[in-house]
Structure formats: C-alpha cells, structure tokens
Amino acid sequence: xxxxxxxxxxxxxxxxxxxxxxxxxxxxxxxxxxxxxxxxxxxxxxxxxxxxxxxxxxxxxxxxxxxxxxxxxxxxxxxxxxxxxxxxxxxxxxxxxxxxxxxxxxxxxxxxxxxxxxxxxxxxxxxxxxxxxxxxxxxxxxxxxxxxxxxxxxxxxxxxxxxxxxxxxxxxxxxxxxxxxxxxxxxxxxxxxxxxxxxxxxxxxxxxxxxxxxxxxxxxxxxxxxxxxxxxxxxxxxxxxxxxxxxxxxxxxxxxxxxxxxxxxxxxxxxxxxxxxxxxxxxxxxxxxxxxxxxxxxxxxxxxxxxxxxxxxxxxxxxxxxxxxxxxxxxxxxxxxxxxxxxxxxxxxxxxxxx
Numbered sequence: 001x002x003x004x005x006x007x008x009x010x011x012x013x014x015x016x017x018x019x020x021x022x023x024x025x026x027x028x029x030x031x032x033x034x035x036x037x038x039x040x041x042x043x044x045x046x047x048x049x050x051x052x053x054x055x056x057x058x059x060x061x062x063x064x065x066x067x068x069x070x071x072x073x074x075x076x077x078x079x080x081x082x083x084x085x086x087x088x089x090x091x092x093x094x095x096x097x098x099x100x101x102x103x104x105x106x107x108x109x110x111x112x113x114x115x116x117x118x119x120x121x122x123x124x125x126x127x128x129x130x131x132x133x134x135x136x137x138x139x140x141x142x143x144x145x146x147x148x149x150x151x152x153x154x155x156x157x158x159x160x161x162x163x164x165x166x167x168x169x170x171x172x173x174x175x176x177x178x179x180x181x182x183x184x185x186x187x188x189x190x191x192x193x194x195x196x197x198x199x200x201x202x203x204x205x206x207x208x209x210x211x212x213x214x215x216x217x218x219x220x221x222x223x224x225x226x227x228x229x230x231x232x233x234x235x236x237x238x239x240x241x242x243x244x245x246x247x248x249x250x251x252x253x254x255x256x257x258x259x260x261x262x263x264x265x266x267x268x269x270x271x272x273x274x275x276x277x278x279x280x281x282x283x284x285x286x287x288x289x290x291x292x293x294x295x296x297x298x299x300x301x302x303x304x305x306x307x308x309x310x311x312x313x314x315x316x317x318x319x320x321x322x323x324x325x326x327x328x329x330x331x332x333x334x335x336x337x338x339x340x341x342x343x344x345x346x347x348x349x350x351x352x353x354x355x
Contacts, residue, residue, distance in 0.1 A: 021076060025083050032084030048077060048109060078109045087111040087130040088260075089121045095213035095235030101165040101258045102134045118147055122155050125261055133157070133261040139167075140255040142190055144305055148259070149319055152277070152348055159275050159349030161260030168254075169195050170246040172216050172236045173228045179244055186215035187230035195230055198248040204228070216241055257354070265326075265349035272325040273302065275348040279309065279317050280341065287318070293337045294322060297330055317344070325350040 001009075052070055059069040081087075088110055090098035099112050113130050115121045125133040135148045152159070169191055173182065182204055185192070189208040192199065199206060209215045215229035220239045228244070229235075236243045259275075266272075280286040294301055303321040324331040326347055338345055 024076065025080060028080035029083045032086075035084070048107060051077065074109060078111065081109055082111050086132075087113055088132040088134055089113045089115050089124045089130045090134050091115050091118050091121050092211040093213040093217050093235075095216065095232060095238040096211060097165060097167060097232055097256060098134055098136060098258065099213075100232055100234055101136075101163050101256070102132075104165060105134070105161060105163040105258075105260060106132075118151060122151050122157060122261070125157055125263070126155065128263075131262060132160075134258050135261065136256050137259050138257040138303075139190070140253055140257075141194060141251055144307075144319075146307060149277075149307055150310070152259075153317065153346070155261075157261045157263060158265040159259045159351055160262040160265045161351045162257060162273070162354045163260070164255050164257050164354045166254070167194075167249065167256055168233070168247050169212075169230050169249045170233050170236060171198075171228050171244040171248055172219075172231055172241050173244055174219060174223065174225055175240075175242045177225050177228070177242065181226050182228045183226045184224075185228045185230060186219065188212050188215075191230045194249045194251070194254060197250045213238070260351070266351050268325040268327055268350070269352040271353050272323070272328075272350055273321050273353050274324055274326050274331060274350040275319070275321045276335075276338075276345060277317050277319050277348060278338065278342045278345040279315075281343050286341075290338060290341050293334050293341070297334050299324060299330065299334060319348075323353075 052073060055069055055073050056066045059066050086106065086109075088102045088106060090096060090102055090112060091114075092098055093114055094112070096114070099114070102110060102112055113124065115124060118135055121133040121135055124130050135151070136145045137148045138144050171179075171185070179202075182202065184205045184207055185199065185202070186207045186209050188211060191212050192206050192208060209218070212229070212231035213235040216231045216235045216239050219227045219229050220241055229241075230248070233243055233246055235241075278290070280290050291301075291304075300323045301320060302323060303319070305319050306316040307319060309315045309317050322331075322334075326332065326335060327350070331350075335345075335347070
C-alpha cells in the first residue's frame with residue numbers, strides 16, 4: 001500500500017474517531033440530564049475509575065501503552081464532564097487551597113473556574129454559568145469565614161456537600177532566589193498569621209494580599225528575586241516556582257472546611273448533615289426552647305454560632321449544623337417544630353458528611 005493510500009486510511013480512521021467521540025459526548029450529556037432529573041451528583045469518581053480500568057484492560061489486549069491511553073481518555077472524560085456540567089467555581093487563582101479542595105472532592109477531571117471574589121463564586125452558580133461552587137466556611141485555627149455565611153444567608157443556593165482540607169503552607173520563591181535573599185513575603189493575611197513563628201525568625205516585611213496562589217503568580221510575573229510567597233505546594237508546581245520549605249505553619253492541626261454549592265442539595269446518603277440559619281425572639285428561654293427540640297429527639301448538633309443580622313444593632317442570626325438529612329422523618333419533625341419557635345428559619349442544605 002502506498003504512502004498516499006495509508007494517509008487516506010488515517011483520514012478515514014480519524015473521521016470515525018471524531019464521530020465516536022461526538023457520540024460519547026452526546027451520551028454523556030444525556031447522562032448528565034438524567035442525573036439532574038434524579039437529583040444525583042454529576043461527579044462519580046468510582047464510575048470514572050471503573051471506566052479507566054476497563055479502557056486500560058482493552059489497551060493491554062491491543063498492545064497500546066496503558067499510560068498513553070489513560071492520558072487520552074482523561075481528556076475525553078474531562079470534556080464529557082464539562083458537557084454534563086461538572087464545572088466548579090472557586091475564589092482565587094489556580095493553585096489556591098479552594099481549588100485543591102474542589103479537586104479533592106470532585107476528582108482531578110473536574111473543570112475548575114477561578115473567580116476574584118466569593119461574591120462572584122455565588123453569582124456564577126446562580127446564573128448557571130457553572131453547576132457548582134466551593135467556598136471556605138470554617139478554619140480549625142481561625143474560626144468561621146463570616147463572609148461565606150453572610151452570602152449563604154442572602155443566596156438561593158444550597159449546600160450540597162462539604163470537605164475538610166489539611167492546610168500545609170509552603171514558602172515559595174523564584175527559581176534563583178535563596179532564603180537569605182528574601183526581604184518581603186506576600187500572602188493572604190490568614191496564611192501569614194498561621195506562620196508567625198517561622199516568619200519571625202526570617203525578619204522579612206510581611207505584605208498581605210487577597211490570595212495565596214495569586215501571591216505566587218505575582219512574584220513570578222514581577223520576577224522578584226528578593227520576594228517570597230506563602231501558598232500551597234501545588235501553586236509552586238503550577239507556576240513553576242521553587243519551594244524553599246513546606247509545612248511552615250505554627251500548628252499542624254490546620255484544616256479548612258469547605259461547602260459545595262449548587263441549586264439543589266443532595267438526596268439522603270444515610271450519613272448526612274443539615275445546615276440551617278435561624279433567629280429567635282428576644283425573650284427568656286427562647287434559644288433554650290429552640291435547641292431543646294433537638295435534645296428531645298436525640299439529634300446531635302455539630303456546630304452552632306451567632307452572626308450579626310446586619311439589619312439591627314445587637315441582633316443575631318444563629319448558624320447550626322445537625323446530623324441527619326432534612327428528608328429523614330426525625331429531621332422533618334424537628335424542622336416543622338422549629339418553624340413554630342423561630343422568628344426566622346432557613347434551610348441551607350442537606351449533604352453527606354465529610355469523610
């Protein structure tokens with residue numbers, strides 16, 4: 001067979017491959033729609049793993065390099081997830097801890113969409129630009145992220161998942177920078193505060209920024225040879241920067257809890273939490289009578305915290321998490337009873353407990 005004949009054969013084969021990829025995308029879109037109808041999550045990491053294992057077995061039989069076919073199929077499945085709507089918005093630059101939490105929750109085939117502010121994360125989900133958002137709500141050392149809870153109060157979005165991410169801070173510089181040459185260190189104020197002991201010994205100027213990964217990007221773009229940033233090791237990898245040292249935080253028990261946001265929460269999984277926000281009347285026993293409804297039903301509370309209503313001085317809403325799904329009978333009963341006792345009550349969502 002001549003070279004021209006072989007090339008024509010390649011062209012025919014390529015056309016068939018593209019047609020089949022198009023067919024796969026069409027099926028993936030139908031699957032995504034069916035998942036939405038049934039109230040199921042788009043992401044299904046267990047199913048994706050089975051698909052890749054199946055493909056690699058076929059590749060082995062065809063004498064195709066397994067790593068090569070896995071790389072190809074990861075791209076195909078990434079596009080299928082995009083077709084199904086599996087995109088997640090996060091605040092910050094690529095390499096931010098929020099993006100790391102999204103990848104840990106959804107798997108590495110999810111498409112992440114950086115946003116400048118937490119408000120924009122909520123906005124793009126509300127406008128259906130992406131199906132999911134992820135926001136930090138609580139740090140084990142610094143406490144509640146008040147802005148996220150304030151945005152939840154005003155939003156129609158639901159909490160459909162949670163994840164806890166271990167936060168390990170790294171000192172990151174340009175490739176040629178030495179530790180003794182660093183004069184200024186940039187990062188989010190929380191990250192700077194969590195590394196006080198390490199930073200005190202360096203004697204550098206500390207400059208707060210809006211984002212950890214964004215600080216890495218900035219010192220790269222400005223080619224700072226006397227500057228450093230505190231961020232994740234993944235941020236260093238993304239921007240091809242040097243990691244001087246890692247785990248520089250004062251306390252290793254540093255975890256951030258994130259909420260996954262969507263227009264719908266999750267169906268019961270058998271191991272769930274429900275988050276609510278409420279206020280009670282200013283009278284004796286009002287809060288006690290409210291919380292007693294949980295105690296009498298033996299429902300475990302995992303969090304309660306007050307936040308200003310922002311409408312009247314010294315007026316507060318309470319954010320509360322309890323074990324159980326709002327569709328469970330015992331949860332339905334307690335929520336119905338709470339409606340009669342609360343001045344205001346909103347269900348933020350029910351979701352599987354973080355592993």
